[in-house]
Amino acid sequence: xxxxxxxxxxxxxxxxxxxxxxxxxxxxxxxxxxxxxxxxxxxxxxxxxxxxxxxxxxxxxxxxxxxxxxxxxxxxxxxxxxxxxxxxxxxxxxxxxxxxxxxxxxxxxxxxxxxxxxxxxxxxxxxxxxxxxxxxxxxxxxxxxxxxxxxxxxxxxxxxxxxxxxxxxxxxxxxxxxxxxxxxxxxxxxxxxxxxxxxxxxxxxxxxxxxxxxxxxxxxxxxxxxxxxxxx
Amino acid sequence: xxxxxxxxxxxxxxxxxxxxxxxxxxxxxxxxxxxxxxxxxxxxxxxxxxxxxxxxxxxxxxxxxxxxxxxxxxxxxxxxxxxxxxxxxxxxxxxxxxxxxxxxxxxxxxxxxxxxxxxxxxxxxxxxxxxxxxxxxxxxxxxxxxxxxxxxxxxxxxxxxxxxxxxxxxxxxxxxxxxxxxxxxxxxxxxxxxxxxxxxxxxxxxxxxxxxxxxxxxxxxxxxxxxxxxxxxxxxxxxxxxxxxxxxxxxxxxxxxxxxxxxxxxxxxxxxxxxxxxxxxxxxxxxxxxxxxxxxxxxxxxxxxxxxxxxxxxxxxxxxxxxxxxxxxxxxxxxxxxxxxxxxxxxxxxxxxxxxxxxxxxxxxxxxxxxxxxxxxxxxxxxxxxxxxxxxxxxxxxxxxxxxxxxxxxxxxxxxxxxxxxxxxxxxxxxxxxxxxxxxxxxxxxxxxxxxxxxxxxxxxxxxxxxxxxxxxxxxxxxxxxxxxxxxxxxxxxxxxxxxxxxxxxxxxxxxxxxxxxxxxxxxxxxxxxxxxxxxxxxxxxxxxxxxxxxxxxxxxxxxxxxxxxxxxxxxxxxxxxxxxxxxxxxxxxxxxxxxxxxxxxxxxxxxxxxxxxxxxxxxxxxxxxxxxxxxxxxxxxxxxxxxxxxxxxxxxxxxxxxxxxxxxxxxxxxxxxxxxxxxxxxxxxxxxxxxxxxxxxxxxxxxxxxxxxxxxxxxxxxxxxxxxxxxxxxxxxxxxxxxxxx
Numbered sequence: 001x002x003x004x005x006x007x008x009x010x011x012x013x014x015x016x017x018x019x020x021x022x023x024x025x026x027x028x029x030x031x032x033x034x035x036x037x038x039x040x041x042x043x044x045x046x047x048x049x050x051x052x053x054x055x056x057x058x059x060x061x062x063x064x065x066x067x068x069x070x071x072x073x074x075x076x077x078x079x080x081x082x083x084x085x086x087x088x089x090x091x092x093x094x095x096x097x098x099x100x101x102x103x104x105x106x107x108x109x110x111x112x113x114x115x116x117x118x119x120x121x122x123x124x125x126x127x128x129x130x131x132x133x134x135x136x137x138x139x140x141x142x143x144x145x146x147x148x149x150x151x152x153x154x155x156x157x158x159x160x161x162x163x164x165x166x167x168x169x170x171x172x173x174x175x176x177x178x179x180x181x182x183x184x185x186x187x188x189x190x191x192x193x194x195x196x197x198x199x200x201x202x203x204x205x206x207x208x209x210x211x212x213x214x215x216x217x218x219x220x221x222x223x224x225x226x227x228x229x230x231x232x
Numbered sequence: 233x234x235x236x237x238x239x240x241x242x243x244x245x246x247x248x249x250x251x252x253x254x255x256x257x258x259x260x261x262x263x264x265x266x267x268x269x270x271x272x273x274x275x276x277x278x279x280x281x282x283x284x285x286x287x288x289x290x291x292x293x294x295x296x297x298x299x300x301x302x303x304x305x306x307x308x309x310x311x312x313x314x315x316x317x318x319x320x321x322x323x324x325x326x327x328x329x330x331x332x333x334x335x336x337x338x339x340x341x342x343x344x345x346x347x348x349x350x351x352x353x354x355x356x357x358x359x360x361x362x363x364x365x366x367x368x369x370x371x372x373x374x375x376x377x378x379x380x381x382x383x384x385x386x387x388x389x390x391x392x393x394x395x396x397x398x399x400x401x402x403x404x405x406x407x408x409x410x411x412x413x414x415x416x417x418x419x420x421x422x423x424x425x426x427x428x429x430x431x432x433x434x435x436x437x438x439x440x441x442x443x444x445x446x447x448x449x450x451x452x453x454x455x456x457x458x459x460x461x462x463x464x465x466x467x468x469x470x471x472x473x474x475x476x477x478x479x480x481x482x483x484x485x486x487x488x489x490x491x492x493x494x495x496x497x498x499x500x501x502x503x504x505x506x507x508x509x510x511x512x513x514x515x516x517x518x519x520x521x522x523x524x525x526x527x528x529x530x531x532x533x534x535x536x537x538x539x540x541x542x543x544x545x546x547x548x549x550x551x552x553x554x555x556x557x558x559x560x561x562x563x564x565x566x567x568x569x570x571x572x573x574x575x576x577x578x579x580x581x582x583x584x585x586x587x588x589x590x591x592x593x594x595x596x597x598x599x600x601x602x603x604x605x606x607x608x609x610x611x612x613x614x615x616x617x618x619x620x621x622x623x624x625x626x627x628x629x630x631x632x633x634x635x636x637x638x639x640x641x642x643x644x645x646x647x648x649x650x651x652x653x654x655x656x657x658x659x660x661x662x663x664x665x666x667x668x669x670x671x672x673x674x675x676x677x678x679x680x681x682x683x684x685x686x687x688x689x690x691x692x693x694x695x696x697x698x699x700x701x702x703x704x705x706x707x708x709x710x711x712x713x714x715x716x717x718x719x720x721x722x723x724x725x726x727x728x729x730x731x732x733x734x735x736x737x738x739x740x741x742x743x744x745x746x747x748x749x750x751x752x753x754x755x756x757x758x759x760x761x762x763x764x765x766x767x768x769x770x771x772x773x774x775x776x777x778x779x780x781x782x783x784x785x786x787x788x789x790x791x792x793x794x795x796x797x798x799x800x801x802x803x804x805x806x807x808x809x810x811x812x813x814x815x816x817x818x819x820x821x822x823x824x825x826x827x828x829x830x831x832x833x834x835x836x837x838x839x840x841x842x843x844x845x846x847x848x849x850x851x852x853x854x855x856x857x858x859x860x861x862x863x864x865x866x867x868x869x870x871x872x873x874x875x876x877x878x879x880x881x882x883x884x885x886x887x888x889x890x891x892x893x894x895x896x897x898x899x900x901x902x903x904x905x906x907x908x909x910x911x912x913x914x915x916x917x918x919x920x921x922x923x924x925x926x927x928x929x930x931x932x933x934x935x936x937x938x939x940x941x942x943x944x945x946x947x948x949x950x951x952x953x954x955x956x957x958x959x960x961x962x963x964x965x966x967x968x969x970x971x972x973x974x975x
Contacts, residue, residue: 012391056477111390113390213675
């Protein structure tokens with residue numbers, strides 16, 4: 001499994017993502033520069049890390065979505081390559097059209113950083129094999145614009161195609177109320193592309209890989225990815 | 233020197249915050265009348281904020297050395313050796329005045345400035361903390377200020393990408409017109425790759441890096457050195473605007489060129505911008521500096537030399553580069569999309585020369601700009617000592633269980649979760665103990681080492697007795713670091729006081745500094761960096777004296793720290809330290825009885841050290857399960873906080889001779905801790921304490937769903953929690969007063 005973590009100006013969780021990947025695969029991922037034309041040869045997984053690319057000025061992810069390297073990433077995704085966008089990476093994916101919807105300001109208009117439970121909606125994807133379906137996992141969130149919004153038709157399609165990856169829930173797996181940190185429609189925390197090779201999510205599984213620092217529920221995503229073998 | 237610049241009149245001198253005798257000093261120093269630009273430079277260098285003219289004399293008495301101190305006060309930040317070739321670089325700084333005028337940008341640029349101080353020295357920032365003091369919750373402006381300051385701190389730190397792991401938030405009407413925003417940053421560098429401001433070598437290029445220069449923040453430092461009056465609103469244009477994105481790029485670019493070995497000296501442009509950074513680099517290196525302002529990247533057109541020299545535009549740096557590495561350094565800055573301009577050179581003339589559009593706008597002796605700044609031994613008075621309050625004369629107005637509920641919800645003691653959840657405290661994946669404990673703990677890289685960090689001061693003690701209050705602030709920081717199992721290493725201070733020209737305020741300052749020095753010496757806890765913020769008053773009313781202390785401790789193994797939450801039911805609760813029932817200046821007196829009286833609790837520094845060393849020993853021996861220091865609210869509040877953090881209740885037992893009981897429960901005697909231990913380890917714990925000559929008392933046991941105070945009805949932990957966590961969100965969700973201007 002060869003991974004590349006993309007560095008945009010203003011990315012700030014690229015180190016956290018790289019650490020989680022290295023822990024799962026034993027190999028340091030390549031840090032790819034946003035201004036490059038091509039991905040490192042043989043890249044299986046592209047990670048768009050958290051942060052404030054271009055300061056989140058204009059709209060979160062809007063400028064990064066127009067980076068040179070995004071063309072190569074779009075091509076990589078079209079060919080079935082894996083793409084994981086975390087937090088600002090998710091925002092970049094929706095701004096670049098790789099995923100539907102948009103991430104609006106949190107419903108209470110405040111940035112929120114806390115531990116958050118998620119319900120794993122399906123585990124038959126390269127990102128979630130290590131989890132059980134409906135498993136409740138604890139990860140971190142840290143965002144000001146995580147309120148997932150799409151038109152009714154898009155939401156219906158996402159739900160119909162089973163493309164909701166994770167939903168915000170409480171420790172018991174119950175949806176709604178204070179368990180939804182940002183007002184996202186249907187408590188959506190992450191969504192897949194049509195072919196389930198692109199995942200965008202607001203929470204940070206990469207920050208939950210160590211029992212000393214909050215817990216290890218995030219490891220499943222990276223061990224799932226580490227086990228992934230590209231179909232020949 | 234030039235016809236275009238305004239004439240220097242007595243009025244112009246006064247507008248620059250310079251007193252007539254200070255202007256005389258300038259005339260004598262340069263032997264002629266200064267140009268307008270020169271006057272601006274003097275005002276920037278000689279204001280209180282930059283020259284420490286009222287405080288310098290007293291700060292000299294502080295202990296700043298220890299075998300592990302690499303750099304004490306005088307550089308951008310303090311540096312200590314933490315072993316394994318690593319250094320910890322840290323400092324705290326105030327942004328009080330700008331934050332009152334424009335809370336979001338004022339607080340944001342406060343964070344930006346202190347982060348820059350740390351990475352200027354070659355360190356990568358790994359944590360931020362803060363200490364905030366707001367006016368009374370009833371004051372119409374308070375909610376707006378809390379909201380803006382918290383959003384500003386988060387807005388900057390979150391984007392920059394450093395976890396904000398700790399802090400302190402208090403309210404008091406004495407801050408109604410002058411809030412305090414003190415920000416602390418902590419970074420890690422290699423001991424052999426630390427960078428300083430001292431320029432070396434003649435004829436070397438001086439490079440300007442970072443954002444462009446605009447007209448923002450002109451005279452910011454002068455504003456910060458004056459009292460507020462009814463016209464302070466008009467000072468909004470002197471507040472700078474922060475750009476954390478540029479700062480993040482500046483960080484990455486600076487660390488990259490430092491690593492490549494291109495940098496000879498570096499200084500960030502903070503207060504008084506280009507002026508103070510250039511003067512500092514030259515003066516420290518015994519060199520002259522010549523700047524050509526035509527080369528300075530400007531954001532606006534038509535800026536004068538005066539404006540460029542005094543601008544406090546953010547996210548800028550000045551460097552002296554190795555001339556052979558110029559092209560390499562420039563390429564790195566271009567990669568990060570930052571301005572890079574050679575704007576001058578070092579000279580052997582010891583003159584500070586400013587050229588603009590073919591004219592010399594300033595020609596001043598560089599060393600004297602700093603060295604010859606006025607130094608005042610201001611008159612000061614000692615406040616009359618307050619009597620020790622006889623606790624027996626304080627009749628409890630309510631039952632003790634009711635008092636406990638009142639204390640957990642009162643603004644100072646209520647949970648600050650609403651605040652710290654707006655700060656990214658988890659980024660970098662090393663936050664072992666998050667906000668809400670005695671001290672935050674972060675892991676260094678992959679461990680096992682870590683740092684413990686805290687900010688503390690009890691301003692009501694300082695008001696009642698500045699000397700004891702100063703001691704207590706240091707002792708409490710030391711205690712908080714100890715309570716997580718860390719070895720306290722060094723501290724940074726941020727001394728916030730009123731107008732030093734008033735002898736009673738100067739007295740508070742002098743005595744608090746003495747108290748800080750005494751405690752720091754006794755606890756081997758040197759001061760390695762700091763900041764003084766005076767003139768914190770509005771219309772003649774001073775703030776509470778607030779010498780904030782930022783403490784740094786070293787943790788040898790982050791998997792073996794202690795935390796305050798109870799771990800299991802059935803553990804034995806032990807109070808370590810002497811309890812006399814000291815109610816003077818306690819929060820019980822303030823929040824339950826509605827008065828303030830008596831002397832604050834004194835700190836016996838020998839006992840402080842003895843008790844703390846014992847607690848650290850117990851943690852190292854792995855015989856205690858939870859540890860919490862006892863501070864505001866005494867034993868009762870400490871135990872309640874441990875219960876709330878865990879969901880496990882406790883039954884509290886007081887000694888038979890504890891009289892009156894409410895004083896034993898809520899008194900604020902110093903140097904104390906609550907620890908818990910499994911009953912199987914009790915004998916060991918008591919043996920360790922006895923061997924070290926430490927006083928202790930077995931004060932009950934954990935368990936159940938309630939906190940049960942002696943002779944009282946049980947209070948459900950769930951009720952305590954709801955009460956504790958409910959106040960701040962409820963307060964903040966109230967309608968914002970419409971008379972308040974929103975920026």
